[in-house]
Amino acid sequence: MTAKPEILKLSKVANSRLFYIEAMELRFSNGVERQYERLRTGRQGAVMIVAINGRDEVLLIREYAAGLEEYVLTLPKGLIDPGEDAATAANRELQEEAGFGAREVSHVRQLTAAPNYMGHRLEVMLARDLYPSKLEGDEPEPLEVIPWPLSKLPELFEREEFSEGRAIAALCLVQQRLAKTD
Amino acid sequence: MTAKPEILKLSKVANSRLFYIEAMELRFSNGVERQYERLRTGRQGAVMIVAINGRDEVLLIREYAAGLEEYVLTLPKGLIDPGEDAATAANRELQEEAGFGAREVSHVRQLTAAPNYMGHRLEVMLARDLYPSKLEGDEPEPLEVIPWPLSKLPELFEREEFSEGRAIAALCLVQQRLAKTD
Numbered sequence A, B: 001m002t003a004k005p006e007i008l009k010l011s012k013v014a015n016s017r018l019f020y021i022e023a024m025e026l027r028f029s030n031g032v033e034r035q036y037e038r039l040r041t042g043r044q045g046a047v048m049i050v051a052i053n054g055r056d057e058v059l060l061i062r063e064y065a066a067g068l069e070e071y072v073l074t075l076p077k078g079l080i081d082p083g084e085d086a087a088t089a090a091n092r093e094l095q096e097e098a099g100f101g102a103r104e105v106s107h108v109r110q111l112t113a114a115p116n117y118m119g120h121r122l123e124v125m126l127a128r129d130l131y132p133s134k135l136e137g138d139e140p141e142p143l144e145v146i147p148w149p150l151s152k153l154p155e156l157f158e159r160e161e162f163s164e165g166r167a168i169a170a171l172c173l174v175q176q177r178l179a180k181t182d
Helices: A086-098 A150-157 A163-182 B088-099 B151-156 B165-181
Strands: A004-014 A021-026 A033-039 A046-051 A059-067 A069-074 A077-080 A098-113 A121-132 A144-151 B007-016 B020-025 B032-037 B045-051 B057-065 B070-074 B077-079 B100-113 B121-132 B144-148
Touching: A046 A059, A046 A086, A046 A098, A046 A163, A059 A086, A059 A150, A077 A086, A077 B032, A077 B144, A077 B151, A086 A098, A086 A121, A098 A163, A098 B165, A121 A163, A144 A150, A150 B165, A163 B100, A163 B165, B045 B057, B045 B088, B045 B100, B045 B165, B057 B088, B077 B088, B088 B100, B088 B121, B100 B165, B121 B165, B144 B151, B151 B165
Parallel strands: A046 A121, B045 B121
Antiparallel strands: A004 A021, A021 A033, A046 A077, A059 A069, A059 A144, A098 A121, B007 B020, B020 B032, B045 B077, B057 B070, B057 B144, B100 B121
16 A cells, blocks of 8 residues: 655645635655645535435435536535534435435445545435425525436436436445345 | 526636636526535546456556545546547546556546536546556556456445545446446
């Protein structure tokens, strides 16, 4: 196993309301030095929720994605608030974005988005035993909620509007877990 | 289908060698106005390569991920150079990062990373009929290449060091495609 590069220097390049760009001077174990840039991440973390209802459907949402300037189909997700654990955050976000609470929430695995230049970590949570419950979130408009049959995931993965890598990964991982326990 | 929000204003917040932070003033179709921030993306795009050898193994690489400050296991990937198409970029990156060329390269699908605040798009490419061929890349150190049996993807998806959502998604999508054509 290669020894990690030594971090010679970290310095702020720029920051904004949401982002903090950091320059990193690294010395690799073979002596090569490089300067990298990355986005520094808050400590709070985030959750993505695979919520399955009694008809073996997963709850998708349709929301505006500012990065793409498109409405996209994806899974409910959001930041973990200070003092919350991942399960509590998942249950809150599910109520805010999809209008359901869950009596059963379990952790599936941690995913990263673009680890070469972002430290973001997302906890995939499986939510079951759902009941209708709406909490007010900070969405600018109500989100459309689309229940999608688990038996039709291959068709979902071919839809252009369902493009987020972490959402496809989350559904694959849950499918794998359910196949093991059923 | 909801009409897209109107973009009232786009303005630069900060930029660096790698990143460009943009503020977006939006008016949603219900009249609500919001200011968002996002990372603007270059036009070139990127590829992620699922390269399968004659022993039904996929080629993984182990590289240092500056965002996580860890060595991670992932798929070869990289930016599409000006003038390249995705298949050419995939074949070049595969030679630079894994030491193999491919006689057959096909497009699987486009993935996004964090569409709420990033416009990044990544083309998942399937590479087969491999042959040894090494091109010099810009890596600070040689990457370790790990052939991983396709029959053991569930075990891979449970490894903490294989955490990138788009890499897990890419392998699921290829698995789905191979199951259909075999």
